Amino acid sequence: MFVIGERINGMFTDISQAIAAKDKKPVQAMAEKQLSAGADALDLNVGTKVPKAERAQVMQWLVEATREVTAKPLAIDTPSLEIMRLAVAAASAKGSAIINSTTGQQDKLEAFMKLAKEFNAGIIGLAIDEKGVAATAEAKVEIGMRTIAAAMEAGVSTENVYLDPITLPINCNQAAPGIMLETIRQFKLLSDPAPHVVIGLSNLSQGASERGLINQIFLVMAIVAGLDASIHDPLDEELTDAMITAELLLNKTIYSDSYLKAYRQK
Amino acid sequence: MFVIGERINGMFTDISQAIAAKDKKPVQAMAEKQLSAGADALDLNVGTKVPKAERAQVMQWLVEATREVTAKPLAIDTPSLEIMRLAVAAASAKGSAIINSTTGQQDKLEAFMKLAKEFNAGIIGLAIDEKGVAATAEAKVEIGMRTIAAAMEAGVSTENVYLDPITLPINCNQAAPGIMLETIRQFKLLSDPAPHVVIGLSNLSQGASERGLINQIFLVMAIVAGLDASIHDPLDEELTDAMITAELLLNKTIYSDSYLKAYRQK
Numbered sequence: 001m002f003v004i005g006e007r008i009n010g011m012f013t014d015i016s017q018a019i020a021a022k023d024k025k026p027v028q029a030m031a032e033k034q035l036s037a038g039a040d041a042l043d044l045n046v047g048t049k050v051p052k053a054e055r056a057q058v059m060q061w062l063v064e065a066t067r068e069v070t071a072k073p074l075a076i077d078t079p080s081l082e083i084m085r086l087a088v089a090a091a092s093a094k095g096s097a098i099i100n101s102t103t104g105q106q107d108k109l110e111a112f113m114k115l116a117k118e119f120n121a122g123i124i125g126l127a128i129d130e131k132g133v134a135a136t137a138e139a140k141v142e143i144g145m146r147t148i149a150a151a152m153e154a155g156v157s158t159e160n161v162y163l164d165p166i167t168l169p170i171n172c173n174q175a176a177p178g179i180m181l182e183t184i185r186q187f188k189l190l191s192d193p194a195p196h197v198v199i200g201l202s203n204l205s206q207g208a209s210e211r212g213l214i215n216q217i218f219l220v221m222a223i224v225a226g227l228d229a230s231i232h233d234p235l236d237e238e239l240t241d242a243m244i245t246a247e248l249l250l251n252k253t254i255y256s257d258s259y260l261k262a263y264r265q266k
Numbered sequence: 267m268f269v270i271g272e273r274i275n276g277m278f279t280d281i282s283q284a285i286a287a288k289d290k291k292p293v294q295a296m297a298e299k300q301l302s303a304g305a306d307a308l309d310l311n312v313g314t315k316v317p318k319a320e321r322a323q324v325m326q327w328l329v330e331a332t333r334e335v336t337a338k339p340l341a342i343d344t345p346s347l348e349i350m351r352l353a354v355a356a357a358s359a360k361g362s363a364i365i366n367s368t369t370g371q372q373d374k375l376e377a378f379m380k381l382a383k384e385f386n387a388g389i390i391g392l393a394i395d396e397k398g399v400a401a402t403a404e405a406k407v408e409i410g411m412r413t414i415a416a417a418m419e420a421g422v423s424t425e426n427v428y429l430d431p432i433t434l435p436i437n438c439n440q441a442a443p444g445i446m447l448e449t450i451r452q453f454k455l456l457s458d459p460a461p462h463v464v465i466g467l468s469n470l471s472q473g474a475s476e477r478g479l480i481n482q483i484f485l486v487m488a489i490v491a492g493l494d495a496s497i498h499d500p501l502d503e504e505l506t507d508a509m510i511t512a513e514l515l516l517n518k519t520i521y522s523d524s525y526l527k528a529y530r531q532k
Binding site for chain 1: 511516
């Protein structure tokens with residue numbers, strides 16, 4: 001599993017305060033903590049408290065602060081093409097970037113895929129288009145197909161594409177997890193080489209009282225269905241234990257009595 | 267999920283001591299504890315410490331002690347046809363019995379299916395035959411087909427049949443969980459109505475240091491694959507939470523913020 005750490009996000013108080021104080025230390029400490037907990041990449045999101053006019057500058061500052069401590073891939077989490085271009089360029093100066101994200105409207109796909117091609121970046125394609133979040137597996141797969149087609153058109157390898165089925169919280173739609181699993185299975189069949197499939201894990205449990213448990217169990221189910229990337233909190237130890245054990249049981253890692261420790265020491 | 271509580275088994279010290287002292291109280295208390303934790307049936311096993319000559323009598327005593335506190339199905343856990351007949355008859359006097367178990371040799375299948383028909387009992391068919399434990403999904407399914415055919419021949423409804431893929435511990439064969447999942451998927455397709463699929467969950471984690479976690483994660487995976495019955499410890503709260511959450515995410519139970527409590531109060 002390719003874990004994209006979600007914790008450098010202005011929606012968390014520690015990061016929001018660091019942004020306000022222009023203090024790089026908490027951002028860098030959070031980068032290092034997530035990486036040593038097993039994160040393969042780090043998501044960067046300025047949050048919603050930063051005024052629109054300052055978001056480009058804050059995102060650039062987040063990228064530079066993080067790049068001082070790691071060359072791992074950085075997922076630039078913004079809907080703005082302009083901010084994306086600045087941040088992807090900055091991140092790509094040392095290491096690679098992941099565009100997080102594009103939606104499935106034709107004009108968005110073309111613009112963001114062009115950027116992905118230019119910087120040889122990964123790109124996350126959401127199952128959202130002009131009609132909103134696709135509700136059924138069929139509609140999600142249709143947007144996935146469009147995303148793959150746009151990648152091919154732009155010369156982006158499908159191995160750089162991460163399809164995200166997007167979910168509603170389970171307390172809004174109880175069929176959501178089943179639809180997600182079906183979509184994940186179908187996404188993996190859309191191209192050869194297959195695209196990656198990614199989820200923003202915590203969306204499913206938003207507003208639920210047993211968030212941790214729901215995240216754990218759904219992650220296991222999604223891994224069986226073919227999920228190979230996830231945006232979540234790598235500092236959640238129970239979640240990480242569940243993920244490691246799922247990969248062990250699917251024979252993707254080698255058994256030893258201390259397999260949990262072995263993962264964390266890698 | 268149909269949960270068969272595994273705790274009335276002479277391999278556990280509390281039950282072994284109760285058997286030796288002919289003290290019904292601990293057996294009955296364990297029956298009630300498992301049922302209030304959600305068990306749908308109770309497995310009864312005299313263990314290996316009881317001398318062979320006394321096993322029939324001890325099993326009968328276990329059935330009678332348990333029947334004083336519940337009319338729920340009792341799974342009679344013995345390889346002996348003679349003990350099975352006595353205990354199934356005793357259990358069926360008030361409520362139903364599950365034959366746990368038959369192996370897949372033709373003569374065994376015929377004898378145990380005849381007994382299942384006579385008492386309208388459930389019957390667990392293991393993926394074991396004269397060649398030992400079937401190692402591949404194909405070989406397991408072949409025994410499953412033979413078991414279903416024997417049930418039909420004897421007039422036992424396939425809804426009363428529980429197929430058990432049988433597993434080796436993960437520390438002996440790391441491919442075991444994947445083979446189990448594949449077998450579970452195929453078992454469900456063997457007849458219409460489909461047979462139940464059951465596992466003795468704890469076998470997989472035998473000898474592993476992270477037994478609880480491995481049991482939890484595998485149970486979730488097996489439920490997605492089609493498992494609908496499990497022999498395990500219903501007093502293991504984390505395991506039960508994982509199971510309840512898996513069923514919730516597959517839309518088999520209704521969401522409420524207090525879904526964990528709701529299960530336990532049912």
